Amino acid sequence: MLALALLPLHLLPLLTTVLPAAFTGGGTRRWFGGRGENVRAEAQAAKDAAAAAFYELDSAQRDLRISIETIAAVDSSPAARKAAGDFEAFGRRIDEVSHQYITAVDAHDLDRDDLEASAAARARTELTQAKDALGTTKRDLDRFTQDLAPLLDKAETQLARLAPAVERARQTLLAATTALDAVRAAGLKADDLAGRLAALAPELTKLNQGAGQHGVPDTLHRADRVVRDAEAVRAEAERLPERARDIDRRLVSLRTRAQALTTRSEQVQPILSELRRRFTAACWQDLQRVPEQAAQSVRQAETKLTEAQRARDDQRWPDATALLSTVRALLNSTDEAVSAAGDRLHRLNAVAKDPQAEIERTRFAVRDAQRLAMAGRQKPDPRHARPLDDSVARLDRAVAALDGRHPDYWHFLTETEAVRTTVARVVAQIREERGQGA
CATH class of the missing domain: 1.20.5 (Single alpha-helices involved in coiled-coils or other helix-helix interfaces)
Structure with missing residues (x-):
């Protein structure tokens, strides 16, 4: 104040106009302090919260886009296509709330010195609304992400x-x-x-x-x-x-077998001669062509063996294998035919010598089946009794046919075998039915 007293009088009016500006720092900023500063701080806090929500939503969207692309790369099912469509819809919604946020940020400069309290309050309101919209969208997006978990797990597994x-x-x-x-x-x-x-x-x-x-x-x-x-x-x-070694072994084995069958087939003719001499024509007529058929089959087998050897030399493995299978089938049928002649003579000799053994064998099978049919019953089931009674009658007729001067032993043998087959079928039926009822 002493300095003011020493100034010339003509400078005092000028000083009175300068001093107010000097005390305010030289600017025109209006400090609204108190409640105004609180509103500015709240607006800034709303801005920061909105920015955080925006960042979280943006990160979630980018992560989800990777998941959707993963699913789309693997899965073309309707569920996967729907997920991709729903994600696009979310994208549009995210664009809308993001635009709302950016608009609110651009509309308010919270760093302005002359920011009015009303403008700060308006900024706080708009930024809070933008934050809430971002947060709601983020929560919905999180739920959508959770729903995608099964599709995503399947895609990631693939x-x-x-x-x-x-x-x-x-x-x-x-x-x-x-x-x-x-x-x-x-x-x-x-x-x-x-x-x-x-x-x-x-x-x-x-x-x-x-x-x-x-x-x-x-x-x-x-x-x-x-x-x-x-x-x-x-x-x-x-x-x-x-495979090559196996084919070589089979070639040798089948060639040896063909040679052995050639020798055996030569023995059929003497067997047929004895059958003709000792038994009726019905006992050997079906074997008449066995020697001729055996010789023909062996020749065919030898021809196929030659072809199989050629296929093996050319390393045509499938052809060689097929030809060897044909040879085996030919030799098997020949073996059966040649064996049938010898077996026929053996069986006819046995029954001619002692037919009673065949009769008793067959009757035992019938009686055993009859006992089974009566077990636990007062009378047998007609379904079982009828075929067994028929079998008894059939056996009796076969035995009676042996009384002739030249009995047909082969017919007798085929009849007794047929009876045993019928009896075995009835026994199996009884056991099956009782097993089901147990």
């Missing part, structure tokens, strides 16, 4: 299978190629296997191009198919040396 499946297909192809090379090095041709392996080359190319070009499901299916086909080629290639 994706986790992808790399191992492709690698397994490559390794199986390599193993098949190695096995095929080893077979060829041993001097064995495997043209059919080589052709099947070559057919897998385009599939390997597609596997190498990746799931991005062909899709995850198709790539997985292709990998599984390559593994299956290549494994079959590898297994067959590894079995090929043993």
Whole structure:
């Protein structure tokens, strides 16, 4: 105040206009303090909260987009397509609430010195509304994400299978190629296997191009198919040396058997001569052509053996195997026919010497079945009694036919065998029915 007293009088009016400005710091900012500063702080807090909500929603959307892309890459089901559509709808909703937030931020500069309390309050309200809209959308998005969990788990499982499946297909192809090379090095041709392996080359190319070009499901299916086909080629290639040795053994064995059957078939004619001499025509007529048929079958077998040897030399393994099967069938039928003649003579000799043994054997079977039919019953079930009674009558007729001067022993044997077959069928029926009733 002493300084003011010393100033010239003509400067005092000017000083009175400058001093107010000096005391306010030289600016025009209006401090509204107290309640006004609280409103500004609340507006800033609302802005920060809205920014955090915006960031959380943006992060959740980006994470969910990765999940949707994962599902879409693997799954083309209606549920997956619906999920993708729902995500697009969420995207539009997120754009709307994000626009609301950005508009509220751009509309209010909370750092302005001359910010009015009313403007700060309005900013707080709009930013709070934007934060609430962002938060609601985030919660809905979280629920949608939870609902996608089964689809996402399935997709991630398939994706986790992808790399191992492709690698397994490559390794199986390599193993098949190695096995095929080893077979060829041993001097064995495997043209059919080589052709099947070559057919897998385009599939390997597609596997190498990746799931991005062909899709995850198709790539997985292709990998599984390559593994299956290549494994079959590898297994067959590894079995090929043993297959060749087996064919060689069968050629030798069947050739020896054909020679033995040739010798045996030559013995049929003496057997037929004895049958003609000692028994009626009905006992041997069906065997008349056995020697001729046996010789013809053996010749056919030897021809097929020659063809099988040629197929083996040419390494046509399927053809060789098929021909050897034909040879075996021819020799089996020939063996049965040749054996039938000797068996016929043996059985006829036995029954001619002692028919009573065959009769008692058959009667025992009938009586045993009758006892079973009566077990636990006052009288037998007609379904069981009738065929058993018929069998008794049939046996009696067969025995009576032996009283002639030249009995047909073969007819007698076929009749007794037929009776035992019928009786066995009745016994099986009784046991089955009682087993079901137990």
